[in-house]
Amino acid sequence: MTPKARKNKRLVGLFLLGCILFNYPLLSLFNLEAMILGIPLLFFYIFTAWAILILLAAIATRMRWRSPSKPDNKTG
């Protein structure tokens, strides 16, 4: 598989993960009257999940940059 196709797969995977994270029913699990570290749970969940998703996207796109010469040794 080409590095590009692998990156595509990773990003599509992240997209699907995002769709699940930010939709019903997962969202409803955090839609509670509760605080975590003094911050409302849902607010905390959304921004944390958002940040993690961005971090994963950064990692997913970066991996290709680091190993352009020997892309076949890397696994997703």
Place this chain on the structure above:
Amino acid sequence: MLTTGIILFASFGYMGLLFAIAHYGDKRADAGRSIISNPYIYALSLAVYCTAWTFYGSVGLAVRSGLGFLPIYIGPTLMALLGWWIWQKIIRISKVHRITSIADFIASRYGKSTTLGGIVTIIAVMGIIPYIALQLKAISTGFLLINHYPDISVSYSELPVMGDPAFYIAMLLAIFSILFGTRHLDATERHEGLVAAIAFESIVKLAATLTVGIFVTYAIHNGFSDLFQKAGELAELKNPIGRESGDVSSLIFDRYLMIKGQGNSYMDWSIYVFISMLAIIFLPRQFQVAVVENVNEEHLNKAIWLFPLYLLAINIFVVPVALSGILRFPDGSVDADTFVLTLPMAEHQQFIALFVYLGGMSAATGMVIVETIALSTMICNDLVMPVLLRLPIETGGHQDYGRLLLTIRRGSIVLVLLLGYAYFRTIVEFYTLVSLGLMSFALVAQFAPAMLGGIYWKGGTRTGAICGLLAGFAVWTYTLLLPSLVQAGIIPQDFVARGPFGIALLKPYALFGLGDLNRISHSVFWSMLINISAYVGVSVFSRPRAIDHTQAALFVDVFRYSGEAGESHFWRGTANLPDLKSLLIRFLGKRRTDAALAEYADKHKLSWSYLATADADLVSYAERLLAGAIGSASARVMVASVVKEESLGIEEVLNILDETQQVIAYSRELEKATAELQEANRRLQDLDRLKDEFISTVTHELRTPLTSVRSLAEILHSNPDIDADQHKSFSGIIIKESERLTRLINQVLDYEKIESAQMDWVITSTDIKEIIQDAVASTRQLVEDKNITIDYDLNVQAPPISGDRDRLVQVIVNLISNAVKFCDAGRGKITIRLTSTDKQVRVDVQDNGIGIKAEDQSKIFEKFQQVKDPTRGRPYGTGIGLTISKRIIDFHHGNIWVESTPGKGSTFSFSLPTALEAALSR
């Protein structure tokens, strides 16, 4: 103290700074040292997505529906992840086809349709003008607010148009857009200065948001948890009854921190995510910065996480600012849309307030600039040009169209801004920032089926796209636009409350009784449903034209056909080179045309001096050049006017490939042609084989008599004392065999003569009976040798024929000797019959020999054909006789044929026209 003078100075100073940055960017670009060619600037320019709506409106929305503002930014985050996939494809397609706007993209995909381009442009203008108005409103509100510093109050009526700084800002934006957005004629050329300015604006608005967020959260309050705590206490204070005691009351959760109830359900949340996913791709300004201004596809790599990071950063303080605003102005006297600005004002932080004001301005102006340029390209290329090109006056004229084009584009910019301003002054007051923005989103989402279908599905057709777009637009108009006019008082209230004509099922906010969703979600659901159904349904049932196939294949398989030469595989046409050149000059100007053509010549190693005709490759190159300036649909019309022919050949269509009926039809044709060729080849091979066999047979036939002649001669030679009787008998055989040899050789020579058309024909009027008699006489010996009887009856009247007597004798001799060959010695019987009419005479030669198999009957007259003897495996005779006979009869315009039953004998017949008939027909 913030005086009006300082505020105005800051406003116009900021605009001046923008001009300077854009100018610097353009200068650097001209010098070949781009400042925007890196993924960070690209990601920042994508952030033009965040407008005044984000800057001011998010807080307002948060106050009204809590976390409901977030889907608008989560959608783009998700789409950015998938965007690698979609954006990359759109960017590649646009670069290959020199597409400059979303209208051009859709028009080009569906067969370069001017109709579609026009529809998309009109829809885009309708959707975007209110959005631009919203930005101008934000600028104006911002100015009014800060101008009253430190009082917090706003009233639009106090400002006449001429005294409204928003009006001047709008005009400055028009000048900016004209200066930096229409520098080149070719809209595919990037506007580097513009992008630089947009990126700068993105930095300013983010900085301003973060500044006010940090100020509110950490200066006014004591961090996030402190703020949430205080908000909870306030809610408890207002609603102390029936609430459990705790840190934070349920009320604040219900309203601001959870997804609940009408207007903020999971369904609405998902639909908002969905439309903002589409908006990030299909908003004209996003298309402009993400696709047209893209320097390098690789920049997407970083942008797909940098841009979401930007969105996260700009949103993180929205809820704190909203809560803080509620705490500061608990009586609701201040519009929540202005909290961002009013909070620092209320705290007497004039520098923060001024910075926030400029931040708001940057958010608004960035959007207005890019959106206006995108719209002006669309209006010019897909609305005005198609009409202009169809006007009769243009034909043959050699005016400078380049100047005209730029004028139209600049005019459109001014027009769009004036429309936006007018809209703002008349209607916008009735709406919040967000509701207008969301209406735009819902409308822009209508482009999605035609666009996404267009790049991933070859089956989408022009009719399908038109139907889908119009249907979606109609539903949007009914469910969002018309009701919004009710709010402005233009349409009576009953329309919304009871439905048109009192029909409750048609209530625009609850179509067919669907009342669970909020207005936007409701409209998106129905319009997308109908749009997609119409697009797919009509596409499936409509018949695509050849150009639809071509464009579909080029778009869907862009990565396969990528590269400059792509299109010419599909489109064949040649043009007169001077015509084509003058067409280019009219739109691009002489300098650019010459440069472009020189580049082409260089690449293809051509020399113009030898060229009079532009080939298909050059024609499509010219079309792409033009497409960059006037849009693909118009370019097609213009190029078609000078192109001589345009057709899809078998090769081209085969390239387009697969499924399509047309291809199947063509491939069948091709298969047929191939089959014909194969058949011809097979026959040639057969002939070749037959010729070999013929040669071997002839030599064999020659050798047999030669062998006997030689052996007899040797006997005579070595036995001089052989007795006289034997001597006579031997020499008699030698003579006979020599005659046979001579006959054979004569036959071959005759055959050769006839074949090479060198035969000398002696045409006279002759009697067929004499011919038969002569032939029988000359074969008497042959017949008697095999003890065969021969019958013929010549007591019939036969009209004279005209022909070569000797040759015709030869025909009958051939037929008789043929019959003799196939008859058994002793039992053989040959019958010759003569019949005649006024028009023709007919001769039958019947034998009772072995006969000829049906499959051989048709072949025996052909060249080199011999009927094989099944026992000997070698043919009888040379096979030349019948071929020669046929040639002779053909020459006389007669027919020759055979009827035979194997085992019972054959009848060879020929017919000849009478002399009279021959004379008449000549």
